[in-house]
Structure formats: structure tokens, C-alpha cells
Amino acid sequence: MSCNARNLASMLEHCRNHRALERAMIPNPHRQHRVAFSVDGEQRRMAVHEWGEPRNPRVLVCAHGVTRNGRDFDVIADALCNDYRVLCPDFPGRGESDWLATAEQYVIPNYAIATRAMLHDLGVQRYDWIGTSMGALIGMVMTFDPTHSMQRFVVNDIGPTIERIALDRISETIGRWPMFPDYPALAAALSTTIASFGPLSDEQLHHLIKTSCQRRVDGQWEMKADPKIGDAFRIAYAQPPVDLWPLWQSITQPTLILRGANSDLLSAETLEKMLVSHSHSQAVTIGNTGHAPALMDVPTIARIKKFLS
Numbered sequence: 001m002s003c004n005a006r007n008l009a010s011m012l013e014h015c016r017n018h019r020a021l022e023r024a025m026i027p028n029p030h031r032q033h034r035v036a037f038s039v040d041g042e043q044r045r046m047a048v049h050e051w052g053e054p055r056n057p058r059v060l061v062c063a064h065g066v067t068r069n070g071r072d073f074d075v076i077a078d079a080l081c082n083d084y085r086v087l088c089p090d091f092p093g094r095g096e097s098d099w100l101a102t103a104e105q106y107v108i109p110n111y112a113i114a115t116r117a118m119l120h121d122l123g124v125q126r127y128d129w130i131g132t133s134m135g136a137l138i139g140m141v142m143t144f145d146p147t148h149s150m151q152r153f154v155v156n157d158i159g160p161t162i163e164r165i166a167l168d169r170i171s172e173t174i175g176r177w178p179m180f181p182d183y184p185a186l187a188a189a190l191s192t193t194i195a196s197f198g199p200l201s202d203e204q205l206h207h208l209i210k211t212s213c214q215r216r217v218d219g220q221w222e223m224k225a226d227p228k229i230g231d232a233f234r235i236a237y238a239q240p241p242v243d244l245w246p247l248w249q250s251i252t253q254p255t256l257i258l259r260g261a262n263s264d265l266l267s268a269e270t271l272e273k274m275l276v277s278h279s280h281s282q283a284v285t286i287g288n289t290g291h292a293p294a295l296m297d298v299p300t301i302a303r304i305k306k307f308l309s
Helices: 003-014 070-080 108-121 134-142 164-173 183-195 202-210 228-237 245-250 268-277 298-308
Strands: 031-039 042-051 059-063 085-089 126-132 149-156 213-215 221-223 255-260 281-286
Touching: 031 108, 042 070, 042 108, 059 070, 059 108, 059 134, 070 085, 070 126, 070 202, 070 298, 085 108, 108 134, 126 134, 134 149, 134 245, 149 298, 164 228, 183 202, 183 221, 245 268, 255 268, 255 298, 268 281, 281 298
Parallel strands: 059 085, 059 126, 126 149, 149 255, 255 281
Antiparallel strands: 031 042, 042 085, 213 221
16 A cells, blocks of 8 residues: 555544544635636636735746646645746636546647737736646646747656556546545545645645535535546547647756656656756756645745745
């Protein structure tokens, strides 16, 4: 059993329902916005969680992974909000944001449309970017946005070559989320996924669970994400892979690449090739971690802060 699974088992042993876990001390975002954007002529709204002084010209955007949401960054946002105005969007179909009409609309270009709407509406011209997995792919596209200027780029556990074993793993389960009768059943089911994020405290584990799920009126628990995201993933996976290396090699921003030492999505070989092909890049490997690092531990946050500074 992994360290996180043991921690979660301990949590469940001592807590018979989710109310007993509500001692989590991770702060909440300071503000939330709902930004309008359009996809195929239909208007939707994207939730954006904001930390820090809204007039601070130093802006940091934190972009989450494919099934996650902006609340994943509460710990690092709280740690950096004295220096930055931190914006953590829930990309469409996740968290508090609107769902899109069809599976085919859940694609990177539409997430970039929503991102540009966020930057425009919130008055952002220059910004840094932390992207976890899918969030880093969105960031790669945003590096070339002519209307908003990305300064520094943190890529969390993804690269131009994505390992097939990881894609197979994700494709099997994404969007096929069951209902859970109670909070302990939910927490137990999520333990496998959360374990790969790295060593976490009980509070951090609980935080990731409670911010990614919601309780229905019938008392059952469900994921706060559109199941069509899974269909979109499988549609994309069935297509020939896109060569992302030319895009990566064209990025000019200073870049920090983070890799979980046990990641099945970003290989050590791909990481080395990324460093060789991008002259302004550096890398950190995070031990005892798979895909993708949670960015909640003090050393990793300190390393990111040093890079951004």
C-alpha cells in the first residue's frame, strides 16, 4: 500500500463521515469571478478563483489537469499571494464552471479562448503560468498569444511526447465516474489517483477530495466534472498523435519543468530531450511522486518561487 493510501486509510479509520474531516486548515480563495466566453456561438461562464491583491501587476495563472479544477492550487496560491495576484480557473466542464454542449468542444483551443477572455476581463497584460499536465498544454498555446504576454512558464509533468501507458490508463477511467453512497466510499475510491500526486498531509488529501466532488440532493457524492470530458479524451486518443516538438522548440519563455520521479506520463528520456531542445529551460525531479506532483510541499513551492523571482 502506498504512503498516501495508508494515510487515507488512517483518515477513514478515525473519521466515520466527512464532517469529522472538516478540520482542514487550508485557506479558501479570496474572491471568485465568472468570466464569459463563447464556443461555437454559445456563451458559457468560467469560474476563476483569485488570491492576493487585485491591483498587483504581478499575475500568476495556475492551470489544472484534465479532470481536476482550480482549487488544486489553493496551497501554492496561498503561499505566493503576497507576491502575486494568483488566478486559478476551473476550465470548462470542471469545478464551478459551465459545461460545454458536446464532447467535441472539450479541446485545448477552446480552453485557450476561455483563458484569453479571463485575461482580458480581469485586466491582465503580463503574467507567469504554472500548468499541470493539460494546464501546461494550454500554456504552450498561450505562449504565442499576441495580446497577452507570458513571462515565465512552469510545466508540471508533461511534455511533447506523452507515454502511451499513461494515456491507456487515463482513457480507461476518465469520465466513467460512479456515484458514491457516502464520503468514506468516495475517499477510498479516490485514494489510488491521489496517491500518485506525492506525499501529502491528511489535510491536503481531504482538501483534494472535497474540492473535486460534491454532494447531491439524494445524499450521494459525485465528481465535479462533466462526464463528456472522458468522451473528448477518447476521441482525441483515437486520432493520430500531434507532433508537439516544433511547438515546444518555438517557446522562448524561461521554463521550469517539474517531473514526478515515478511519472508514467513524462519519461526521463523525454525530459532530457526537452532540456536539450529548449535553451532557456531547467528541470526538477520530485521524489516519491507520480503523475502529477500536487505542488503542495514546501521545497517544491520554494523552488517554483525562486524560479518565478
